Amino acid sequence: xxxxxxxxxxxxxxxxxxxxxxxxxxxxxxxxxxxxxxxxxxxxxxxxxxxxxxxxxxxxxxxxxxxxxxxxxxxxxxxxxxxxxxxxxxxxxxxxxxxxxxxxxxxxxxxxxxxxxxxxxxxxxxxxxxxxxxxxxxxxxxxxxxxxxxxxxxxxxxxxxxxxxxxxxxxxxxxxxxxxxxxxxxxxxxxxxxxxxxxxxxxxxxxxxxxxxxxxxxxxxxxxxxxxxxxxxxxxxxxxxxxxxxxxxxxxx
Amino acid sequence: xxxxxxxxxxxxxxxxxxxxxxxxxxxxxxxxxxxxxxxxxxxxxxxxxxxxxxxxxxxxxxxxxxxxxxxxxxxxxxxxxxxxxxxxxxxxxxxxxxxxxxxxxxxxxxxxxxxxxxxxxxxxxxxxxxxxxxxxxxxxxxxxxxxxxxxxxxxxxxxxxxxxxxxxxxxxxxxxxxxxxxxxxxxxxxxxxxxxxxxxxxxxxxxxxxxxxxxxxxxxxxxxxxxxxxxxxxxxxxxxxxxxxxxxxxxxxxxxxxxxxxxxxxxxxxxxxxxxxxxxxxxxxxxxxxxxxxxxxxxxxxxxxxxxxxx
Ligand SMILES: Nc1ncnc2c1ncn2[C@@H]1O[C@H](COP(=O)(O)OP(=O)(O)OP(=O)(O)O)[C@@H](O)[C@H]1O
Ligand SMILES: [Mg+2]
Numbered sequence: 001x002x003x004x005x006x007x008x009x010x011x012x013x014x015x016x017x018x019x020x021x022x023x024x025x026x027x028x029x030x031x032x033x034x035x036x037x038x039x040x041x042x043x044x045x046x047x048x049x050x051x052x053x054x055x056x057x058x059x060x061x062x063x064x065x066x067x068x069x070x071x072x073x074x075x076x077x078x079x080x081x082x083x084x085x086x087x088x089x090x091x092x093x094x095x096x097x098x099x100x101x102x103x104x105x106x107x108x109x110x111x112x113x114x115x116x117x118x119x120x121x122x123x124x125x126x127x128x129x130x131x132x133x134x135x136x137x138x139x140x141x142x143x144x145x146x147x148x149x150x151x152x153x154x155x156x157x158x159x160x161x162x163x164x165x166x167x168x169x170x171x172x173x174x175x176x177x178x179x180x181x182x183x184x185x186x187x188x189x190x191x192x193x194x195x196x197x198x199x200x201x202x203x204x205x206x207x208x209x210x211x212x213x214x215x216x217x218x219x220x221x222x223x224x225x226x227x228x229x230x231x232x233x234x235x236x237x238x239x240x241x242x243x244x245x246x247x248x249x250x251x252x253x
Numbered sequence: 254x255x256x257x258x259x260x261x262x263x264x265x266x267x268x269x270x271x272x273x274x275x276x277x278x279x280x281x282x283x284x285x286x287x288x289x290x291x292x293x294x295x296x297x298x299x300x301x302x303x304x305x306x307x308x309x310x311x312x313x314x315x316x317x318x319x320x321x322x323x324x325x326x327x328x329x330x331x332x333x334x335x336x337x338x339x340x341x342x343x344x345x346x347x348x349x350x351x352x353x354x355x356x357x358x359x360x361x362x363x364x365x366x367x368x369x370x371x372x373x374x375x376x377x378x379x380x381x382x383x384x385x386x387x388x389x390x391x392x393x394x395x396x397x398x399x400x401x402x403x404x405x406x407x408x409x410x411x412x413x414x415x416x417x418x419x420x421x422x423x424x425x426x427x428x429x430x431x432x433x434x435x436x437x438x439x440x441x442x443x444x445x446x447x448x449x450x451x452x453x454x455x456x457x458x459x460x461x462x463x464x465x466x467x468x469x470x471x472x473x474x475x476x477x478x479x480x481x482x483x484x485x486x487x488x489x490x491x492x493x494x495x496x497x498x499x500x501x502x503x504x505x506x507x508x509x510x511x512x513x514x515x516x517x518x519x520x521x522x523x524x525x526x527x528x529x530x531x532x533x534x535x536x537x538x539x540x541x542x543x544x545x546x547x548x549x550x551x552x553x554x555x556x557x558x559x560x561x562x563x564x
Binding site for chain 2: 014016023026027053057058059060062063064065074075076077080098143221
């Protein structure tokens with residue numbers, strides 16, 4: 001299946017996830033094609049982060065399946081570590097390691113998991129840090145960085161291993177407009193390099209600019225899915241329209 | 254949370270879908286029915302659980318059998334058995350040893366909480382900031398440095414025999430009380446360091462958040478820092494309490510009869526060591542419920558607040 005060029009990199013098939021009695025995802029189906037950016041939008045608490053956590057096997061789905069390059073990664077027989085090695089994640093709360101400096105945060109996985117030499121790992125890390133304007137902070141510890149700086153370090157940590165698919169949870173939440181543009185161009189670069197990405201965001205302008213595919217999550221399903229122009233320009237569902245008009249009122253689109 | 258319980262409750266309580274799922278979308282979703290795939294996965298997980306249970310049981314039995322045959326097959330086994338594991342001596346030792354245990358338990362019940370409170374106080378003093386508190390801080394540090402290094406048995410001897418020798422008015426000569434005091438002095442120094450490690454492991458952002466909503470330093474410690482710190486050091490504290498429980502026996506140097514001393518008296522009159530084994534097992538039996546209770550308590554705390562997930 002993975003040899004078929006048109007096969008999606010990541011595919012969610014009727015994914016269901018509950019926490020106790022609370023149904024968070026109730027049959028989410030979604031294909032993420034190669035070299036594309038999929039953006040998840042939706043109200044706070046609609047399950048965007050949960051969906052990303054399921055894809056990275058940090059949560060066990062209750063039902064349905066998630067396919068990565070044609071392999072059912074939710075099968076209990078798969079090696080979860082091998083799956084996660086092919087996925088890069090930026091968490092909503094950054095989750096940097098406070099006991100390691102920026103450079104070590106980024107190179108830890110490179111050196112221990114991917115067996116890259118320290119010199120090579122640091123060279124790559126510094127290159128990416130430089131791109132994001134953080135080269136000067138390489139030896140600094142996470143607690144001494146601003147929120148936006150921490151966010152960019154987390155982004156570098158996720159992309160440095162060149163994963164098959166990147167899951168980015170609110171990567172522009174703590175950034176000023178100039179940095180949003182910067183991160184946006186990084187995301188575009190990554191896309192041009194052939195990376196595949198799934199983003200969850202409340203930054204609608206960012207979503208509109210970068211997305212190939214926009215998914216509106218509500219009531220545990222993807223209520224509406226389409227190109228950026230379709231969803232933002234001509235939403236089909238009443239719920240989507242209401243959500244977007246609220247966003248517009250708040251001046252975020 | 255356990256995934257097992259989530260999935261089982263799902264199967265037995267069919268979901269009615271999220272609230273308001275159909276009003277404005279116009280699509281009424283059918284109630285959830287577990288798919289073939291889910292049932293197959295659950296069956297697979299169950300079979301894995303069963304298999305690991307069987308493997309665990311079999312390997313435990315095999316190890317136990319090997320140990321049994323190696324020990325009972327050794328040339329000195331019959332003599333060893335008679336000297337250390339004689340049922341007759343065990344029975345006759347039981348009553349005096351149990352009597353002795355009452356003293357151990359009393360000491361533990363009084364000294365344990367005292368040590369925890371004192372240790373917490375010393376730790377709090379050691380973490381105070383600001384030059385005003387320098388003398389207090391120095392005192393607490395000196396206390397910990399000195400009594401953590403001083404051998405417990407020497408401290409006991411000094412206090413149990415030294416204090417009565419001073420012939421102070423109104424100060425007890427009771428070896429049990431004095432012995433207990435020595436235990437408290439020694440152990441509170443250890444426990445203070447355990448608490449301090451816990452306090453310092455709480456991320457500074459927690460203090461910042463607490464002070465920023467207007468809590469005072471003391472309130473920050475009481476309501477934000479200590480609850481997190483204590484949770485982290487519970488296993489270390491249980492360690493110290495188990496160790497204290499055994500060291501309560503040291504009060505025998507002043508002439509008090511605890512479980513170990515009682516067993517010793519039996520041994521001295523018969524030259525059979527079974528009573529000591531009985532006393533030793535008694536201590537083990539006392540420690541286990543304490544450890545299990547602490548484990549249960551911490552697990553319950555964690556379950557309620559952790560994000561969970563499967564890694
Ligand atoms: N570990 C958990 N245990 C119980 N409930 C959880 C857990 N994680 C998430 N939830 C619940 O699942 C729902 C979806 O959470 P999620 O974090 O996926 O939302 P989100 O769409 O990412 O929201 P936001 O835009 O605010 O980040 C929330 O109602 C949340 O309370
Ligand atoms: Mg989220």
